[in-house]
């Protein structure tokens with residue numbers, strides 16, 4: 427099996443597994459049970475882990491527990507950001523601005539907000555062929571975002587075509603009119619140099635299983651500057667995490683996520699360069715398959731406007747689903763994991779101008795830490811053999 431679906435999830439690094447395994451065996455107490463030593467030991471590990479996460483994100487570790495809410499992943503973090511800001515009792519504004527290419531973990535909560543009387547505006551993105559394909563138009567953003575806008579939610583990098591959004595510039599636009607900026611950085615954190623403080627966002631979601639950590643762990647950064655963000659808790663109960671997210675904290679998950687993030691950041695930028703070289707090799711190989719018309723979807727590969735590990739291609743005349751069935755040794759995806767169970771063509775690809783048929787004929791690859799050059803070459807051979815066997 428050749429695993430080239432690292433946008434969907436990643437293999438947990440064995441170094442992370444080791445730490446989590448030993449903690450499960452020995453540190454099983456509840457971090458909230460600080461009345462006894464076992465609980466205090468776990469609480470200490472959790473707070474050290476949160477400090478590590480803060481340092482990795484270039485935040486101040488001394489205010490880490492104020493600025494980081496641990497969640498079950500990016501879906502929950504996005505829900506907390508969107509509903510937490512918009513449904514806060516003191517929220518008077520009734521408009522939210524986002525983008526057509528967001529993940530469903532943003533689009534679906536936004537859809538729900540409409541039932542609460544919110545106007546949701548989804549910005550389009552530049553089409554295929556444009557230098558800034560997949561990015562929003564900042565000019566348009568500055569017209570749409572006004573003093574009526576409660577929240578702007580724009581992903582940091584796209585999970586299908588890997589393009590980055592101009593978050594820093596957007597932050598200036600939002601802050602001029604007092605709108606809060608959330609960015610879903612699920613695909614960026616742990617993979618590219620990332621400095622939350624410099625980015626200027628107020629809220630930022632991340633997820634451990636995208637950077638070789640465990641599934642079911644993630645977090646939301648909530649800026650404490652300048653006067654804090656009013657965020658209404660969405661999960662109520664025992665008042666853990668300063669009442670912002672109740673429920674016994676997943677101490678093993680948080681410690682595993684912190685170690686995964688520490689390793690990922692320590693191994694940057696070499697890991698990114700390695701990913702880029704593997705991805706470019708795959709693209710080079712695929713282009714040399716005879717008799718096939720294979721086109722690149724999304725930004726050019728030669729610059730830094732695209733996630734280093736991301737490749738998205740259209741193979742003319744062959745549905746991605748068909749190709750995936752033929753190449754069953756190859757793990758790849760025909761869209762985002764969350765929509766690939768449905769036979770719907772990708773909304774992201776259609777948003778950059780592909781037809782529904784072209785989107786159906788597209789495949790997403792994501793190389794990763796455990797991918798080898800040999801696997802890239804073998805993957806291409808498998809693709810070439812399968813393509814030859816298809817009658818069109």
Ligand SMILES: Cc1ncc(COP(=O)(O)O)c(C=O)c1O
Nearest residue numbers: 499500501529531585610612633
């Ligand atoms: C951009 C983006 N946001 C959110 C999610 C959901 O993350 P999680 O699986 O941690 O809930 C994903 C995962 O596919 C993603 O790629």
